[in-house]
Amino acid sequence: MTAWRLLPCMVVMLVLFAGGMQTGQxxxxxxxxxxxxxRASETYSPFSMKDENGFAVGIDNVFISKVLKSLGCDIRFMFMPWKRSLYAVKHGDVDILPSASYTEERAKYGLFSVPYRNDVIGFVVRNGDAGRIGLSSLDDVIAQNLVIGHVRSAYRGEAFEEFKNSPEGSKHVSDVSVGPHGLQLLLANRVDLLLGIPAAYVAQAEQQxxxxxxxxxxxxxxxxxVRxxxxxxxxxxxxxxxISEAxxxxxxxxxxxxxxxxxxVDLN
Structure with missing residues (x-):
């Protein structure tokens, strides 16, 4: 973890008022x-977390720091929930949002780098349920009357977008604000499956x-x-x-x- 220490977020509010909000204009x-x-996440282990001293740590933040510093860029990290960060990017209050999937809607107000890693998207379940719950497609969620916990505004591929926007599929999706809240709902039997990056959720559970x-x-x-x-x-x-070239x-x-x-990723 020591190797992951990056810039503290102590000056974030100063940056917002002295730089970020003004640069949007x-x-x-x-x-x-x-x-x-x-933007940084407090709980997206191992990619982005906040340590006990308030620093932004995690392998994505290390990678981003190295790339931007190779161009002579100074950076400041700001912890912010995912949905709010999309709004901040749209309005010019945040310059860069990591771990972003390309969508046509986001391309209306943002630019994208080349991919820098791949997300493996799947589910975590309560211990012991991986063998009990059989899934071969999202149709099985409906057939078994299961509920999926999903972090609000997070993009998880076109298959899930179609599922959650369909009349029947939408009945089986419960939005959550952040990952840790989703874990709480899962363990309280409020949802049956938590959608996202499974390895990240397992790491979050251990940290909690x-x-x-x-x-x-x-x-x-x-x-x-993701880009x-x-x-x-x-x-x-x-x-x-x-930045893409870097x-x-x-x-x-x-x-x-x-x-x-x-x-x-293997970029040719």
Whole structure:
């Protein structure tokens, strides 16, 4: 964990009022003429977490820091819930949103880097339920009258988008605000399946002192490439391209392959 220590979020409010909110009203920047404000999650282990000292840590934050610093960019991390961070990117109050999937709706107000890793999307269940609940498709959720917990506004692939927006599928989806809340609902038998990155949820449960109360379900819903999403109000296409080129270079290193393993991307 020591190697994951990054910049503290002590100056976030100062950045918001002295930089972030004002930059939303200025011209998009094409270089690193000011610090870039990057959204971070407090609980998305092992990708992004807040440590006991208030620092943004996790392998995504380490990777992003290395990429941006290779371009001479200074950065500041801001902890923010996912749904609010999409609003902040749209309105120019946050410059960069990591772990973002490309969608046509988001492309209306944001720019995207090349992928920097893959999300393996599936479910966690209560310990012992992985063998009891048989899944081969989302139709089995309806057939068994199960309820899926889903972090509000998180994109989990087109198959799930169609499912949750369908008249029948929507009855089997319960939105939650953040991952830890979803774990609480799962363990309280309020939902049967928690959708997301299974390995991340298992790690979160351990960090919350819940031990081996949850387990990964073997069904894999999708593999989704994730990117850095840039606010079109604050980041010019030229800077977005420079950052993409820096990501491409970093994915070729041995350190990248060691950190991300089978979640890494192979960019030609």
């Amino acid at each position: 200025a011209e998009p920047i094409s270089d690193c003429s000011r610090p870039l404000l990057v 002192g819940l031990g081996s109360t949850v387990e990964e379900h073997p069904f894999i819903l999708a593999r989704e490439p 850095l999403m840039f606010s079109a109000k604050t980041i010019a296409p030229e800077l977005a391209r420079k 990501i491409w270079k970093e994915t070729k290193t041995a350190e990248y392959k060691k950190i991300y393993g089978n979640q890494g």
